[in-house]
Amino acid sequence: MHRNKTAYLIAVVFVAGLVGTGCSSTEPVTEIRQPQQDMSDREALFWSNRESSRTNYTEADVDFMTKMIAHHAQALVMSALARGSAHQHSGRQQAADMPGMLSWEQLEELAASKGSDFDRSYLTFMIQHHEGAVIMVQELFSTNGAALDVEIFQLASEINAEQITEIERMKQMLETMSHK
Amino acid sequence: MRYTDNYNRKVRITDAGLYRLPLLMAGVILFIFSGCSSSEQVQVQQNLSPALMPVSEIQAPHPDPRVGLSPGVFDAEEAIWNLRLISTTPPPDNFVGSTATDLAFKGNYAIQGDYNGFMVWDISDPENPVLVVDFLCPASQSDVSVYGDLLFVSGEGLEGRLDCGIDAPRTAVSEVRLRGIRIFDISDIRNPRYVANVQTCRGSHTHSVLVDPNDDENVYVYVSGSAPVRPEDELPGCSSALPDDDPNSALFRIEVIKVPLANPELAAIVNSPRIFEDLTAPPTHGPAPDDMAVIERARARGAFVGNFNGTPRVLNSGMVRRYLTRIVEERGGTGDPTAADSAALRERLPEFIAEITRLRGRGLSGRGPNQCHDITLYPELGIAGGACEGYGLLLDISDPANPVRIDAVADSNFAYWHSASFNNDGTTVIFTDEWGGGTQPKCRAADPLEWGANAIYSIKDGKMEFQSYFKMSAPQTTMENCVAHNGSLIPIPGRDIMVQSWYQGGINVFDFSDPANPVEIAYHDRGPISLDRLETGGSWSIYWYNGVLINSEIYRGLDIFELLPGDHITENEIAAANTVQMNYFNPQGQPKFAWPASYALVRAYADQLERNREADMTTLQMIRTGIIEAERAGSAGKTSVLSRLAAEVENRAGSTGNPDKMARIATALKELATAS
Structure with a gap:
């Protein structure tokens, strides 16, 4: 039975090949999807609605997203320090006016510490850093007209839930460490 | 072809x-x-x-026709196996481009939630579903459930208004904002009447309606909300402080709403159970059989195998080198480690691993999840599956207002526990991992099949035991958001079969009768919406309802499929499944099928x-x-x-x-x- 099946498989592939070459009007499919060409009214409506949903952002939304990128970049620097692979000058240009951001001195302190001191500093600073993200989400949500866009709303909600859980976890870790 | x-x-x-x-x-x-x-x-x-071929021997088409499908919003190329697409019906113009969400069913109607409100489809003729209601009432995510004459709709986003208006409240504190549960009277389903709201501190991302077999006067709604807590000025009593600082914190709890069926306007929160309390270090499942085989092979050739929180792992060569160097240094020696050093390492491995786990914080009693994403209730068995951020929970719901956690599992392969489904016997539970939140491409060729997948657990004496992972395996483009999402059982008697959504990864059907060896037996997939940019689309949810599979396609409307018979599911099995008839169906309130x-x-x-x-x-x-x-x-x-x-x-x-x-x-x- 298995041998027969193989034979049929070959036949199916062969027939498929014939159909593929014989009915060229259905192929190549890439030609069908030229923009603005053959686009149905419904599809045109779809793209115009998608576009207009993107112009819904307020300044606070854009600000939040921009700051969150810089904020996350610093977390990456901290993690790189933990792996011992940070470059000396990375993070120098971080904006200092964001909540939770580590000062250059704090980053240097972290880079200079070793062993369990490093672990403690790392957790302490990472809690500070995470709390900054929570504050930024709170600021966003307390700004009139902000986070009405569903994508921003979803992202900010996820950041919020995640950071709060992480903060709790890190606090517990710090506590356990200080009991040692 | x-x-x-x-x-x-x-x-x-x-x-x-x-x-x-x-x-x-x-x-x-x-x-x-x-x-x-x-x-x-x-x-x-x-x-x-x-x-008839055993399920494990079923040959899927090769090469996988789901790979390389051409893009399109309403005209994408499609691949289909062992299913027939009976009809696909686009949304009405006022819902085009808006995100369609979950489904609920009543009689011959499918109710489809949408960030814009909800739609009601008459599905009496699956070839031609007819839209009978397009109710504008914006709010994400508008998850829907029905019971009797009532329709429940979730509101979480900031745009929701008490009056269903389309002008989003643009102030941070607003008297007209709705975040919570909306209740509609659908005794005349073609003319829904908005009758009540229940406001909650975090809004309702999803909800589950619990029909208590011992109570015919009330239903209970479990509300899960993952968004930030609203300001106290908007809803009194809402606190976003951590529970250590404020015992009334809206974090780390779910809400239970009691709805008197005769007076739905009296619906109110009756409990906010802290089902996450005291969740200690997440237990991890044992390795999958393949991993175990790798470990055993490594052990056989003399590799160092350590026990990390109960899970054996092979130490990589870098770690082994570091520890051996340390042992050499500690005995004051120089040069290459000796056989005695190697033996010493074997001896001291648990000590070294304890150091690592301390450093990483694993094995510590960290705070568990803050919220559930979704809870699937199985009232006939008195249990529920909670998919709660970093955990999968098993709950006892025999007292509807007081759910109690009876077991919890975590898994480092799981990023975000999203939803749960039981098999009909309640001996198996499937959790989905919405890795990346559903907006990201997580089915690329190099993405592990254990990530963004289903995890299948068997339930024995109230304890969950890991069996296997299952993921839609056809690699998708980076322009297709794809990860495990919602699905339901197909009531084939004597087998455990589920149909499931994978966003732009399409939908598939798999057999998990042997929970350790799930097998895909059917699928449908479309090409990406666009190859130029990622639009968060695809299948939100697909459920079996009275003989057909109904798919809520985020942008493309409503698809209706039927199973095609073959070795994977015979004509007789389909006929037997179709003897199951439901009057209504909420996928988050699982009914027990009887044939x-x-x-x-x-x-x-x-x-x-x-x-x-x-x-x-x-x-x-x-x-x-x-x-x-x-x-x-x-x-x-x-x-x-x-x-x-x-x-x-x-x-x-x-x-x-x-x-x-x-x-x-x-x-x-x-x-x-x-x-x-």
Whole structure:
């Protein structure tokens, strides 16, 4: 039975090949999807609605997203320090006016510490850093007209839930460490 | 094979029949025994060998036709296997480009949530679903459930208004904002009436309606909300402080709303159970069989295998080198480590691992999840599956207002526990991992099949035990958001089969009767919405409802599929599944399926005995020919035929590989014998 099946498989592939070459009007499919060409009214409506949903952002939304990128970049620097692979000058240009951001001195302190001191500093600073993200989400949500866009709303909600859980976890870790 | 069909869809059809022509011959013989009525065809053939292929041997089309499908919003290329797309109906203009969400069903209607409100489709004719309501009432995510004359809709986003208006409240604190549960009266489903709201501190991302078998006056709604807590000025009593600082914190709890059916306007929160309390270090599942084999092979060749929180892992060469160097240094030696150093490492490995786990914070009692994403209730069994951020929970819900956690599992492969589904017996639970939140491409060729997948657990004595992962395996483009999402059981009696959404990864059907070895048996997929940018689309949820599979496509509307018969699911099994009829269905409130005795049921079980090589063909022929005889004997003569057959089935049960299934056949036969 298995041998027969193989034979049929070959036949199916062969027939498929014939159909593929014989009915060229259905192929190549890439030609069908030229923009603005053959686009149905419904599809045109779809793209115009998608576009207009993107112009819904307020300044606070854009600000939040921009700051969150810089904020996350610093977390990456901290993690790189933990792996011992940070470059000396990375993070120098971080904006200092964001909540939770580590000062250059704090980053240097972290880079200079070793062993369990490093672990403690790392957790302490990472809690500070995470709390900054929570504050930024709170600021966003307390700004009139902000986070009405569903994508921003979803992202900010996820950041919020995640950071709060992480903060709790890190606090517990710090506590356990200080009991040692 | 590709062709353009009448609906101008570009489809790649993989015909199950073409694949298994040799089996058709066997199928014809089967057909003779199961369907035809002329007497000369009822003959017992000796030495027949089983023809139905075991599920594990089913060959999926190769190469996978889901790879490389051309893009399009409403005209993307499609690949389909073992399913038929009966109809696909685009959304009305005022919902085009808006995100469609979850589904609920009542009678002949499918209710489809949407960030813009909800839609009601009359699905009496699956070929032509008719939109009967497009109710504008914006709020994400508008998850929907029904019970009796009531429709429940979730509101979480900041744009929701108490009056369903489309002008989003633009102030951070607003008197008109709705975040919570909306309640509609749908006694006239074509004219929903908005009758009540229940506001909650975090809004309602999803919700689950609990129909208590012991209470016909109320239903309970479990509310899960993952968004930030609203300001106290907007909803008094809402606190976003951590629970250590404020015991009334809205974090780390769910809400239970009690809805008096006669007075839905009196619906109110009756409890906010902290089901996450004291969740200690997440237990991790043991390695999958393949991982275990790798570990055993490594152990056999002398590798260092450490125990990390109960999970064996092979130490990488860097770690081994570091520890050996350390041991050499500690004894004040120099140069290469000796055999004695190696032995010392084996001895001290637990100590070193304890250091690592301390450093990483694993094994510490960290705070568990803050919220659930979704809770699936199984009231008949008094249990629920909570998919709660970093955990999968098993809850006892026998006291509806006071759910109690009875078990919790975590898994480092799981990023975000999203939803749960039980098998019909409640012996298996499937959790999905919405890795990346559903907006990201997580089905790329290099993405592990354990990430963004389902995790299947067996439930024994209230404890969950990991069995396997299952993920839609066809690599998708980076322009397709793809990860495990919502699905439901297909009530094939005697098997555990689920249909599931994977966003732009399409939908698939898989058999998890053996929870350690799930097998994909059908699928449908479309090309990306666009190859230029990622639009968060695809299938939000697909559920079996009264014989069809109904798919909420985020942008493309409503798809209705049916199963095509083949070795994977026979005609008889489909017919038996279709004897299950529901008056309503909320996928988050799982009903227990019961199959009325029918000839289809007996034939379906016989097919399964054949597929699983659990009974010899003589026994199966006896059952199949017996059924034909009974059908032919009519109501007068069938009783004796069926009773005789039932007795013979019982007689032979012990000598088969599945006495339980034989007993079920006998029970059905006896019921059929006495049925009028």
